[in-house]
Amino acid sequence: MAKIGINIATGSLQKEEIIVGIDLGTTNSLVAIIHPETKQPIALKEHNTNTLVPSVVYFNKLGDILVGDEAKEFLISAPERTIFSAKRLLGKNYGDIKNNASFFSYKIIDEDANRQVKIKIDNKFYSPVDLSALILKELKTRAEHILKTPVHKAVITVPAYFNDAQRQATRDAGKLAGLDVLRIINEPTAASLAYGLGIKKEGQKTIAVYDLGGGTFDISILNINEGVFEVLSTNGDTYLGGDDFDMAILKYWQKKMNISDEELLNNPSLMQALRLKGEEAKKYLSTNEFYTTTLNDKMLSLTKNDLNNLLKPLINKTIVCCKKAVKDAGLSLNKIDEIIMVGGSTRVPLVNDIVGEYFGKVVNNSVNPDEIVALGAAIQADILAGNNKDALLLDITPLSLGIETAGELMDVIIARNSKIPSSAAREYTTQVDGQINMRISIYQGERDIVKDNRLLATLNLKGIPAMPAGLAKVSVSFIINTDGILTVKAKELRSGVEQFIEIKSQLGIDDETVEKMLLDAMSNAKNDISARALAEASTEGEQLLKTTERFLQKNAGLLIENELAETAEAMQSLQLALTVADKNLIQNKTEMLNDISRPYAERIMNSAVGEAMKGKNIF
Ligand code: ADP
């Protein structure tokens, strides 16, 4: 049932609950909606404030929490209780970040390399999910304040390379903040939507999304085909962004002012002041030629030309990443139709020049680069709300998902490139008499032999009632929800016993790995096909040996001596054939054993049926 809210500002009734779009950024976060009157996406801000909320959380000694601009002020005065860049820690364990631990000025707990990281402030522990939730909660409160209506539903963006653990962590943070996260979408997808790309069915397009933020750089190459977004490749540098630009300016002035490194390190407030002035200069020079200011009675200045010289090497580093991404996407440069600029740092004119020059095209930078991701999320939210009827938006699975079957073979249940959400089921049976457990190993990948794919999880279906091999009917179903999270269910249909597993983590896989796995699958296709044929032949041979053995145990007395001898010989040579990896030999020996056993098996079966008939009074 739709909730009815009253917009106090306008006095109007809002029948449909609003769905907001949220860009939960490393440096800055913000909320956007589709304006109910203009139908255009807008970033929300209160009068006299910024649309951007710095992704910073400060905890004071009394246990009060500040988020955003107010928290940012404590970065220097109370670095151990001011958390920035929590997004970098989402869905990560200590092992993942220990090489960069010195980047963070606050205490990250490392009790176990395999556990999710935690942050300690006073005697309390906070997870990155808790911290992200505080930022989301602040955004939610702001939005409610501005819109004068409760906000419960959101679309949140994440980087394209986020794996499932990171996506799930984002979703959990939303839930903690009191938001129903209707969908998690990729930041480059959102940016494309903000330019109207991929909203309607309009053929195929290849897009490069260049995102240079405060501390990170991401380049994503997307293919949009009839409204379906596919991430062809991603690349980037998780420690390169506008902060490095500021540091370059700081270093430049430090030299000009003859300040030693030691002096600077011992004077954090001077360092902070210089850094802030540096950021100010950088922003100012995005639209002006000359910047000047005073600091402690000394004059500081910077020309656009000085700035360009400082930034050029940093920007060139991003081009190296772009080259890799284009190469990984398997494209030539001229196949890229659009370049979309995202992130505050792309306001630097030189960034646009160098990127445009590399791609050989004029870049798209007309949409506000700080807001574009949130605006795109709002467009997606509007589509989900059903307000944009002719829009379609689908994601697809990058790799096939399936389970291990006899012979260590991969049985694909949801094929690569299937549209998300998606579900499929298949039936399996037991291999051994009286089998009461069934281990279902779930894999991701394109290779025929499971060990060449990625093991995602195993599911143990317990409590199958004992019955002869082949009688149990186990239905295994795969369900991928709109966030790409996979649930695998196994159910024995005769007894109803069932078990399921939700694969939140480890399913995630970066696009580089996806590309590599696809290439491996292609280059190994021939070997894989013969390996599969061998595995299938072996399974069949083993199965026949087992049934023959069982048959003999029950019916040996009904066979004549010659039959027994022949059978023993054929079994032995099949057994031996199974020890060598020769498909033809195995098939040959399997056929021989079959030929020998078939006549007497039929004879005995018929007489057994005859016996059974005799005992019954059928008249
Ligand atoms: P993130 O995606 O990492 O949260 P943003 O996209 O908000 O970050 O980018 C923040 C960065 O953009 C900061 O380093 C900021 O200094 C930089 N920035 C913002 N405005 C400008 C500008 N006018 N010129 C140059 N850099 C800018």
Ligand code: MG
């Ligand atoms: Mg961003």
